[in-house]
Amino acid sequence: MANNLANHTAIVTGAASGIGKEIAFKLLDSGVTVYALDLDEKKLHEYYSGRQDKAVPVGIDVTDEKKVNEVFQEIIQKAGKVEILVNCVGITGETNIQSHLVDTANLQKVFNINFMASFYTSKAILPHMVGNKYGRVLHLASIAGKEGNAGMLAYSASKAAMICMAKVQGKEYAETGVTVNALAPAVIRTPLVDMMPEKQVTYMTEKIPMKRCGTLEEAANLALYIVSPANSFTTGFTFDLSGGRATY
Template sequence: MNQLDLKGRVAAITGGARGIGLAIAERMVASGGRVALWDVDLVEAERQAARLGGFASRVDVTDFAAIEAALAATEAALGPLDILVANAGITGPNAPVESYPVDAWRQVIEIDLTGVFLCCRAVVPGMRARNYGRIVNIASVAGKEGNPNAAAYSAAKAGVIGLTKSLGKELATTGVRVNCVTPAAAKTDIFQQMTEAQIAYMLSKIPANRFVEVEEIAALACWLATEDCSFSTGAVFDVSGGRATY
């Protein structure tokens, strides 16, 4: 594994206790960064943070007060926040729009889209004041193309792409860069929320004929968190094994 230049940088990663978030945290620590794992599962977040020499906070990304409290605690423990990776999300049920549970729709949008907005809303003032920051939002190829029987997830991730573009433009003349990553599916705990038919559908759409590895997503996300990512902002970076058509 090649090292990226994250020495001395402080990052908060939502959904950081497992899966993609944890892989990003591991890559950042290996590259000299310090990490705060923000997750609803505080027990696992604390276990992984102890292993990585980092910090853990219980964070429900739909709760702005909880995010602000976690940010304050993180900065007290590690120093000013340089990097936000907004990764936390759920898939919701697999069902056609005509029978999609209304409460489930609202929950997916609230966690996967509004949660990203709230985290960005919390960290941007400090980053702007220090004239430095890197925000990496984890979207999905579903946000580009739409997956059948996953309208809420697809719509939320499309919203993350739009939010990233808007915020990137707002901050383009500052030292803060805002980008998002659109992975194909990876074999993580999120697969437990999907039907086997949905998993098979997603695999069938990937020309590389395999799911993405979380380490591959981490490699791209961590580069976007470095100083080297100096001119790319409001951009969408594909890591979908050739699936994305634009």
């Protein structure tokens, strides 16, 4: 089958919770060996201890470029070949706050985790994928990166940067067998969303024509296609997962 992922190897960041965890589990169920990366090493071992035949938990701060380079080289040496990178690590930062009240340090923290970390990981793996003439990179963005959510300057701007990075990288590596895409969910019920003020969640949900949140399974199902061999002619694209909110 064109979308057969068996015997592939993937690196998933933010794999200890939310969409990252769901995608990692979906990949494991598809026969993929998954290096599950997250800062929360305790949760990683808790969630993946029963999947040691295919899951390798790796505690790491992916905002540390030097550490990312070291760990990725170790993974490449151990695995031999890495076909998939999924960047799911992310935070919302302070929300429900007007731009002139945004704390600069908080904005920089959000960019470091959401954008810079994904830049570091893709920078570390792309030469390897290009050398193998095959690869799938997926950056988890957000509908906020397309439309800009009021009260969420740091988050919206960082996700917009991820979308643009996917466009740039998709074009740069289009002839190499490597695809780079983004996924832009609307509100998905995750621990990250649960920590947000209910007023902010309501504001976002009311914009969705389906009038509901997306599910983790829906996000993982679409991600599975994006990183599969079947997705061979789409790159630099942002896949919509918004219940009809973003139809462009």
